[in-house]
Amino acid sequence: SGNRYDCAVRFSSDTGLTSPDLHSTMGVGLKLFGVEGPKLFGEGTNADFIFQNIDRFFARDAQQMCSFTTAGAIDGDYDAYINKHPELAGILQAMQKEEASCLSASYWAILPFCLGESQVVKYRLVPDHTYKGAPFDDDNYLKLDLEKRLRNGNSTFRFEIQLRTNDKTMPINDAQAVWSTEESPYICIAKLHLPQQDVTAIGQAEFGSSLSFNIWRTLEEHKPLGSIAEARKTVYAASSEARDQANGQQQQEPK
Numbered sequence: 001s002g003n004r005y006d007c008a009v010r011f012s013s014d015t016g017l018t019s020p021d022l023h024s025t026m027g028v029g030l031k032l033f034g035v036e037g038p039k040l041f042g043e044g045t046n047a048d049f050i051f052q053n054i055d056r057f058f059a060r061d062a063q064q065m066c067s068f069t070t071a072g073a074i075d076g077d078y079d080a081y082i083n084k085h086p087e088l089a090g091i092l093q094a095m096q097k098e099e100a101s102c103l104s105a106s107y108w109a110i111l112p113f114c115l116g117e118s119q120v121v122k123y124r125l126v127p128d129h130t131y132k133g134a135p136f137d138d139d140n141y142l143k144l145d146l147e148k149r150l151r152n153g154n155s156t157f158r159f160e161i162q163l164r165t166n167d168k169t170m171p172i173n174d175a176q177a178v179w180s181t182e183e184s185p186y187i188c189i190a191k192l193h194l195p196q197q198d199v200t201a202i203g204q205a206e207f208g209s210s211l212s213f214n215i216w217r218t219l220e221e222h223k224p225l226g227s228i229a230e231a232r233k234t235v236y237a238a239s240s241e242a243r244d245q246a247n248g249q250q251q252q253e254p255k
Contacts, residue, residue, distance in 0.1 A: 007032045013142065024096070025095045026107070027052045028050070028052075030050075038220070048213045048218065051124070052108065054110075055110070055124075056091060056108075057091070057111075060174050066231075101133055101145045106125065108125075109122060113218075115161070115221070119164070120172065122164075126160060151197075151198055154196045159189060160187060166183055169183060173227055
């Protein structure tokens with residue numbers, strides 16, 4: 001339709017404060033401004049997307065996610081559970097892949113979403129520039145690389161959707177399943193432009209850390225599907241609230 005939206009983008013990784021960010025799972029939060037209409041979570045005109053740099057989730061559904069979390073957080077033995085579930089173990093291993101840059105990686109939203117009343121899709125972001133660079137030994141390598149690349153030029157991603165064309169081979173409630181791109185190739189529907197900028201400018205880091213993302217902050221016609229999506233609705237809201245309290249911030253959506 002030729003629509004243009006301003007947006008805020010936050011790259012993240014699941015590393016600890018004192019661990020290297022290489023070999024960590026990377027995520028992207030994308031917040032569009034000016035999306036009119038009532039949202040499934042929250043109020044206002046923002047719409048959120050959440051991606052990670054692997055095309056499947058390590059747990060099949062919410063039940064397995066809870067079993068896995070219970071094994072580790074309650075019973076203190078993630079390894080025993082992982083050893084009994086080879087598919088989950090393989091995906092966890094794949095999530096530790098090395099990416100040379102936040103801007104050269106591809107990202108998947110993993111879960112299926114409605115597209116209007118009758119269609120279901122998955123989303124992904126694919127970089128136009130896949131120059132790998134040369135990772136060096138620094139705990140903040142990916143952060144430093146992102147700063148350097150955007151200081152020197154802009155970056156573009158293709159926002160693509162994959163239509164669910166086969167009910168049997170494209171399950172809705174199995175987040176470990178990857179839908180075949182031969183059966184249904186991804187289609188580019190938009191471009192995400194990151195202009196040349198200084199991401200270390202005063203206020204940028206604080207703005208980034210104040211952002212919260214929830215896949216349910218979207219329109220009814222783009223509703224997330226599956227049990228993991230249902231679980232995320234509550235978990236992400238609670239996580240965001242806890243984070244804001246820890247940071248001494250009020251929960252409010254940016255304009």
